[in-house]
Amino acid sequence: MAAQKDDFLISYLTLRRLIGYLGVLLPFLCWSVNALFNHINLLNNPLFVDESQSAVYIAGADLKSSISRFYYTTAGPLFIGVMTTVAIFLFCYKGYREREEDRFSWLTDKLVTTFAACCALGIVVFPTGSTDRITDNLYIFVTSELVGKIHLGFAAAFFFSMALMSIINFRRQPGKQLLKNVEGRLYLVCGWGIIVCLLLLLIKMVFADDKVWLWGHFVYILEVFMLLFFGISWLVKGKNIVTGFLLRKIDAVTSN
Template identity: 45%
Template sequence: MPQRNLNPNLVISYHSMRQSIGWLGLSLPFLLLVGNYIINEYNLLNNDTFVMTQCNVYTADTSFKSSISHYYYTTVGGLFTGVLSAVALFMFSYRGYPQRDEEIVPSDSFMTNLAGICALGVAIFPTSSYNCLSDNVRTFISSETMGYVHYMFAGFFFITLSLISIFNFRRTAKVEDFGKMPSHNFYKYCGIVMLVCISLILIYSVWLENDYPELDSYNITFILETFALIAFGLSWLKKGRIDSN
């Protein structure tokens, strides 16, 4: 982002926005896993201090879900949708570099707006599940149709984030300096990690999941999504770092 003649406080706020996006993405899988584990381990939703247990029956399921999206149906579903909504709002507020005549890649704001739309789509349209998910005070029965919509938004979300890291984050004030800064390789590798993770999730979901059901116990999708989110978070944290000088 060009920063000439900008109020230093505005520059700091802009870096803070990038870091906020990074921390939200980086922490999401761990917040969901730990939060759901604490609620299940201590049986909090069968404690009349927190819930009118005579009205609802809550049976804790495994805290380690097959994918991050499955936490939508759990006791931390509000955290899942809340973090994604916050990421979307930050994305909508982001501006960055415009698209210049010599460039093919769209402007930073176009790409982040697209990522924001996809993040909201992931939050609004829940993933599907073969089973009835009951480890909440509410029982959900997922929809296969909504699941396909969710997969589409989730796929485009990660693809857009990877493209932002590979192309948009490597822009500079001078077009000819694209990819030449010391930090640019880091952004490129983060984007590649995201693309590799999404490709492996696709391969697993389409060709391996049904033929090798024993792999389900390894939570492969969750692990790959976590690596992708770590790469996403680190990329934005790096972009949001303010040099001491």
Template identity: 35%
Template sequence: MNQQDSLVHSYLFLRRAIGFVGVLLPFVVVVGSLLAGDGLLDSISGYYYSPMRNVFVGAMCAVGVFLLSYRGYDRLDNTTATVAGFAAIGVGLFPTTPEGGHTPLQGVVGVLHLVFAAFFFLPLAYFCLVLFRKSDKSRPTVRKVQRNRVYAVSGAVILGCLALIVVVNLFPDTGLHPALWLESAAILAFGFAWLTKGEAILGDLAPTPV
């Protein structure tokens, strides 16, 4: 394997690692917390205050490190990944405001959490809708066209979920945990998009030997 092939495989591994963490995170923290005897919480970020705190923080920091290590095709790719990477670490280290009473400091930290969350999800949506869909070929392969559809749907899901989270937070608590399911859907969309970019899903077919 030459150096170029080694780099390609390293980037594919990095993209898949980001994707796997994203896909697994909602299931692990929710199921793990339920098995520990806790009920459903109002958001994925709320699991910071559950027995799954270390899993949540570790996963966000891992995603952050992976994104900071990511190198795309140009400076815009790299800058977008860097912003999302720092934001992911911020989401993990600056917890959301706890339910019920909280101190003024916890309120400030909670606001910072929301800012980091926005700077995490919005670049990820930009990756899906713009950067991942670029091609250096005038005629993309059939699989590339299919992957672009996955990216478009993933980006739309992320933006749609963010908008709906803002809306549902304007209404009284119904006990149905809508923000939890919307956050989970956004994280899953992000994970599937990166798995697709890593060609774990819809990878290009190897050429048939002649």
């Protein structure tokens, strides 16, 4: 019986780590894969594509203004695959059962992760829109303004649910108190970091032109930060070796 419980625990920790790894790596994988394919001109290589059945592919910028823009690029299948995998992992994640004595007991792990999984799928099903012509578009369409707004809604809801997961669910312990040690404070930093980034994105959308901010990569940079916050919190919860080592070091420094 103890062995079965250990296997269950290990598989749960592995699931958390995988979610964290995918979150941290997604923006850098999309960028590097798109840059690699553009550099070697893969989609114009007759060994890879049938030139008689294909249009000439015109490579655009390696780095896009947002991670969602990679949907239309050579890294599109990777973006779709990672988001779908994250959705499946979140659907499979059950977490702790509802306990009446817990603070915010109704906000169960399963409720938050299922909602986040639906949002992750929504991000893929409703691709981002674009006010500019996408010259390196692998597809024959760009979504409408309405679908683009639906995409933004799913993306915001996904990140907000992950912020709640860090601020409340990952800090939950028996009773009304939430975790307040070094690990608990790290979850708070990750959760509130996501919310601050969301607010900055909202301010940018309302008051400024993205092309003026950080050479047109303002959205991408904030998305990278949000995914790092998201990924780190899941890696810490999954007892990752590196994050565990860093937590012990931080605890040692702050306790002296």
